Amino acid sequence: MKKYYDVEEKVPLLEGIPLSLQHLFAMFGSTVLVPFLLKVNPATALFMNGIGTILYLVICKGRLPAYLGSSFAFISPVLAVLATANMSYGDAQGGFIAFGLSFIVLSLIINKTGTKWIDFILPPAAMGAVVSVIGLELAPLALTMSGFITDPSAPPAVQPHLAMISSGLTLIITILASVIGRGFIGIIPVLIGVVGGYIISFFLGIVDWSGVQNAPWFAVPTFYRPNFNFSAIMMIMPALFVVFAEHVGHLFITGSIVHRDLLKDPGLHRSLFADGLSNIISGFVGSTPNTTYGENIGVMAITRVYSVWVIGGAAVFAVLFSFIGKIAAVIHAIPVPVMGGVSILLFGIIACSGIRMLIEKQVDYTKSKNMILTAVTMVSGLSGAVLTLGPVQLKGMGLATVAAMVLSIFFGIFEKLHIDNKN
Numbered sequence: 001m002k003k004y005y006d007v008e009e010k011v012p013l014l015e016g017i018p019l020s021l022q023h024l025f026a027m028f029g030s031t032v033l034v035p036f037l038l039k040v041n042p043a044t045a046l047f048m049n050g051i052g053t054i055l056y057l058v059i060c061k062g063r064l065p066a067y068l069g070s071s072f073a074f075i076s077p078v079l080a081v082l083a084t085a086n087m088s089y090g091d092a093q094g095g096f097i098a099f100g101l102s103f104i105v106l107s108l109i110i111n112k113t114g115t116k117w118i119d120f121i122l123p124p125a126a127m128g129a130v131v132s133v134i135g136l137e138l139a140p141l142a143l144t145m146s147g148f149i150t151d152p153s154a155p156p157a158v159q160p161h162l163a164m165i166s167s168g169l170t171l172i173i174t175i176l177a178s179v180i181g182r183g184f185i186g187i188i189p190v191l192i193g194v195v196g197g198y199i200i201s202f203f204l205g206i207v208d209w210s211g212v213q214n215a216p217w218f219a220v221p222t223f224y225r226p227n228f229n230f231s232a233i234m235m236i237m238p239a240l241f242v243v244f245a246e247h248v249g250h251l252f253i254t255g256s257i258v259h260r261d262l263l264k265d266p267g268l269h270r271s272l273f274a275d276g277l278s279n280i281i282s283g284f285v286g287s288t289p290n291t292t293y294g295e296n297i298g299v300m301a302i303t304r305v306y307s308v309w310v311i312g313g314a315a316v317f318a319v320l321f322s323f324i325g326k327i328a329a330v331i332h333a334i335p336v337p338v339m340g341g342v343s344i345l346l347f348g349i350i351a352c353s354g355i356r357m358l359i360e361k362q363v364d365y366t367k368s369k370n371m372i373l374t375a376v377t378m379v380s381g382l383s384g385a386v387l388t389l390g391p392v393q394l395k396g397m398g399l400a401t402v403a404a405m406v407l408s409i410f411f412g413i414f415e416k417l418h419i420d421n422k423n
Helices: 013-037 042-059 072-082 089-113 116-121 124-136 139-146 160-179 183-187 189-204 210-214 230-236 239-258 263-285 294-303 308-321 325-332 336-360 368-382 397-422
Strands: 068-070 290-292 386-389 392-395
Touching (some): 013 042, 013 068, 013 072, 013 189, 013 308, 013 325, 042 068, 042 263, 042 308, 072 089, 072 230, 072 239, 089 230, 089 239, 089 263, 124 239, 124 368, 124 397, 139 160, 139 336, 160 189, 160 336, 189 294, 189 336, 210 325, 239 263, 239 290, 239 294, 239 336, 263 290, 294 336, 308 325, 386 397, 392 397
Antiparallel strands (some): 068 290, 386 392
16 A cells, blocks of 8 residues: 555545545635635535636646635635625625736736746745744644633633543544554544544534534535625735735645645746636635635645645535535534644644755755844744734734745845945
């Protein structure tokens, strides 16, 4: 039984099905949470995530393994749109379409100019730190889901001690499956962990299957009509910067995991174009905007299965399950602590990928410039500080990226002026 599958490598069907389901389970909780918060039918988001991912894989020539899930970056601006008089979710959809078009325009520009400018505004000392922040800023979320951190203002759905037992045992099962699992078990640790945690949670009495009983077997996703409102579009568009930074960061992480320069082949321009097209279609049908998903990157890092066929299989399952109410409800009934236990490992591996990037790029920390870039990027991203730009709040990875870019540009200009003065 193979323990490694490369990007273009096909996986036997009997192995591919559980591997694809593993990716589906990893992204499901987060990808349906966004439409729940925005009061949109989750089945619609699940349907478009699947369609968007398939388009993405095709446009990227089957060389970039990435799953597109619902983006959290749009929650704040969309809620701002919904809170504005005479505006609705349809107006936000117009903003999604404009955002998708902007990504396509960016892709065309990058296709002409190349990606060398990214090394200028985000050199390895900064990018490695940004990648680490992507994982580390999600750590509190994983621990909150797991019951180890409680929010006094929001009573947990599961008693903390039961949540900790469920999440802790889920994490242990996932680790054991990854470390000592033999054969096929060794490459589906996340699936093993989720199923094992699900069973444990059932015996702990924290599984609610009322939604499964009430769900129909067949249900067509709900589609919504977009409106084009200039004010709503301007409220949505600032999220462009955050999602672009996230997109580039995820490509760096994925590239380091699969040992390829994905920004060159298939290219950042193809990836942005595919993501943009997916978001345009999502905007027209009423789904939430899509973005590349860190949870699925974490699954690839753990399993060493990078096959786009497995990712594509997860996308096909997402489309099918969006029409099968019972199955979607069973997956949605997975207790939050179970996903929290798995997320502790997934998010931690993303953070480690940033450290790995710093090592592989041989960042020299005897140079004060590199030390400053990494230090300021990490602190700004993990401090909890918030920079408000209209309806969009830059924090965590977004703020870290802004700080990294400003510092990198400053150092670049300073070095150029210093060299010119010497000459």
